[in-house]
Amino acid sequence: MSNSVYNKLINKEAKLAVIGLGYVGLPIALEFARKIQVVGFDINEERVELMRNNVDPSNELDASEFEGCDIKFTTEIEDLSDVQFFVVAVPTPIDGANLPNLSPLLGASRTVGKALKKGDYVVFESTVYPGCTEEDCIPVLEEISGLKFREDFMVGYSPERINPGDKEHTLQNVIKVVSGCCDDSLDNIAKTYELVVEAGVHKASSIKVAEAAKIIENTQRDVNIALINELSIIFNKLGVNTFDVLEAAGTKWNFLKFTPGLVGGHCIGVDPYYLTHKAQQAGYHSKVITSGRYVNDSMGFYIGKQTVKKILATGKHIQDAKILVMGATFKEDVSDIRNSKVIDIINELKSFQVQVDLVDPHASSEEMNQEYGVSLTAEARNDYDAIIVAVNHKKYKSMSEREFRAMMKDDLGIFVDVKGIFKGQIKDLEYWSL
Numbered sequence: 219m220s221n222s223v224y225n226k227l228i229n230k231e232a233k234l235a236v237i238g239l240g241y242v243g244l245p246i247a248l249e250f251a252r253k254i255q256v257v258g259f260d261i262n263e264e265r266v267e268l269m270r271n272n273v274d275p276s277n278e279l280d281a282s283e284f285e286g287c288d289i290k291f292t293t294e295i296e297d298l299s300d301v302q303f304f305v306v307a308v309p310t311p312i313d314g315a316n317l318p319n320l321s322p323l324l325g326a327s328r329t330v331g332k333a334l335k336k337g338d339y340v341v342f343e344s345t346v347y348p349g350c351t352e353e354d355c356i357p358v359l360e361e362i363s364g365l366k367f368r369e370d371f372m373v374g375y376s377p378e379r380i381n382p383g384d385k386e387h388t389l390q391n392v393i394k395v396v397s398g399c400c401d402d403s404l405d406n407i408a409k410t411y412e413l414v415v416e417a418g419v420h421k422a423s424s425i426k427v428a429e430a431a432k433i434i435e436n437t438q439r440d441v442n443i444a445l446i447n448e449l450s451i452i453f454n455k456l457g458v459n460t461f462d463v464l465e466a467a468g469t470k471w472n473f474l475k476f477t478p479g480l481v482g483g484h485c486i487g488v489d490p491y492y493l494t495h496k497a498q499q500a501g502y503h504s505k506v507i508t509s510g511r512y513v514n515d516s517m518g519f520y521i522g523k524q525t526v527k528k529i530l531a532t533g534k535h536i537q538d539a540k541i542l543v544m545g546a547t548f549k550e551d552v553s554d555i556r557n558s559k560v561i562d563i564i565n566e567l568k569s570f571q572v573q574v575d576l577v578d579p580h581a582s583s584e585e586m587n588q589e590y591g592v593s594l595t596a597e598a599r600n601d602y603d604a605i606i607v608a609v610n611h612k613k614y615k616s617m618s619e620r621e622f623r624a625m626m627k628d629d630l631g632i633f634v635d636v637k638g639i640f641k642g643q644i645k646d647l648e649y650w651s652l
């Protein structure tokens with residue numbers, strides 16, 4: 219192994235490149251750059267310029283985390299010429315019909331293909347369906363480079379487990395699954411990742427196994443949350459508080475602790491569609507996973523409708539109602555609004571001609587407007603008929619009923635606590651949670 223890619227990397231005779239510097243790519247690029255020479259490649263010049271100035275465009279890392287890193291940020295393919303180990307971490311979104319959109323991944327494969335040389339390694343980190351690396355990406359690498367997979371270059375897959383906003387489960391302290399295309403490549407890939415993952419690596423038996431492992435981690439969460447969301451709809455009809463039920467059931471040792479809520483973002487609400495798409499291609503129409511997706515994708519509309527019903531029950535004209543939605547991001551304490559399901563609540567409310575204001579301490583109003591055509595309200599009013607706390611940001615958790623009442627018309631109204639964080643604390647407002 220003396221002339222291995224791993225040895226070349228640690229002896230600084232070869233460089234590692236990360237293609238796609240977002241939530242996943244940038245942290246791993248910086249971590250590698252503390253040990254070996256790294257090229258950080260992205261197609262977005264604006265983002266690259268920010269990173270050159272030690273600014274993380276995704277707002278996850280501080281400037282101090284760029285210090286002591288041997289990394290060159292670039293948009294130029296020529297800068298990849300002395301790279302021997304490519305890590306691809308570009309987005310894998312879905313299209314309007316919930317089908318995989320592989321354009322960024324295939325685009326990145328073309329970029330790597332242009333720089334690929336004999337003896338090089340390519341490791342994909344983007345979340346995909348089992349088979350995608352070998353069936354979709356490797357043919358592009360071969361076609362563009364003119365080289366032969368396994369004879370001339372090696373490929374692996376290593377899924378990412380980082381969780382934006384989570385300072386506890388980090389790249390360094392969570393075991394990373396790695397895979398290769400033969401024993402030797404697996405060894406090189408495992409050793410390279412062990413440079414940065416203190417918790418160590420799990421060697422999967424094949425690329426497909428590693429791809430499948432990642433996709434089921436998120437599918438399992440999605441289906442479990444869907445079950446709890448469905449239970450919350452049932453309990454609402456039965457007049458039972460779901461969180462009370464979960465608290466009681468949770469005293470059993472093997473009861474799984476999931477809570478109801480909106481499932482947005484670019485992972486849990488997206489990845490299962492990659493799996494169902496592949497299942498369909500293989501001739502199986504998945505039922506449990508698609509039912510879960512249906513339930514979770516309906517929750518925003520459900521919350522909107524329940525709020526409207528509560529206002530109507532007070533005898534008010536719904537067209538005159540004003541509602542404040544608190545929280546726009548896809549989850550708590552992040553600025554990421556991609557695939558946020560809060561917009562479904564707003565659209566449902568608006569379909570009843572309700573006037574809706576939206577606030578969020580982390581989201582950008584400009585981005586909200588660009589993505590969804592809804593801007594943030596600079597200042598909340600004091601005459602709302604209902605308030606919906608849609609995201610459990612820390613800032614909201616510390617608010618008191620008095621503060622919410624001050625924003626309501628005549629100090630009274632309907633309080634919708636999507637995540638159940640104010641259970642037992644709201645006495646005067648009409649309280650409802652999932």
Ligand SMILES: NC(=O)c1ccc[n+]([C@@H]2O[C@H](COP(=O)([O-])OP(=O)(O)OC[C@H]3O[C@@H](n4cnc5c(N)ncnc54)[C@H](O)[C@@H]3O)[C@@H](O)[C@H]2O)c1
Nearest residue numbers: 238239240241242260261262308310322325326344345378
């Ligand atoms: N964000 C997460 O928490 C998370 C966790 C686990 C896995 N993943 C997976 O990791 C992958 C990356 O996700 P992300 O959240 O980091 O995405 P992101 O949107 O934050 O960042 C992607 C970056 O890739 C760049 N890019 C897009 N197309 C490119 C191309 N052809 N060549 C070079 N750069 C390109 C973009 O400009 C952007 O800077 C996805 O497959 C995602 O499902 C994400």
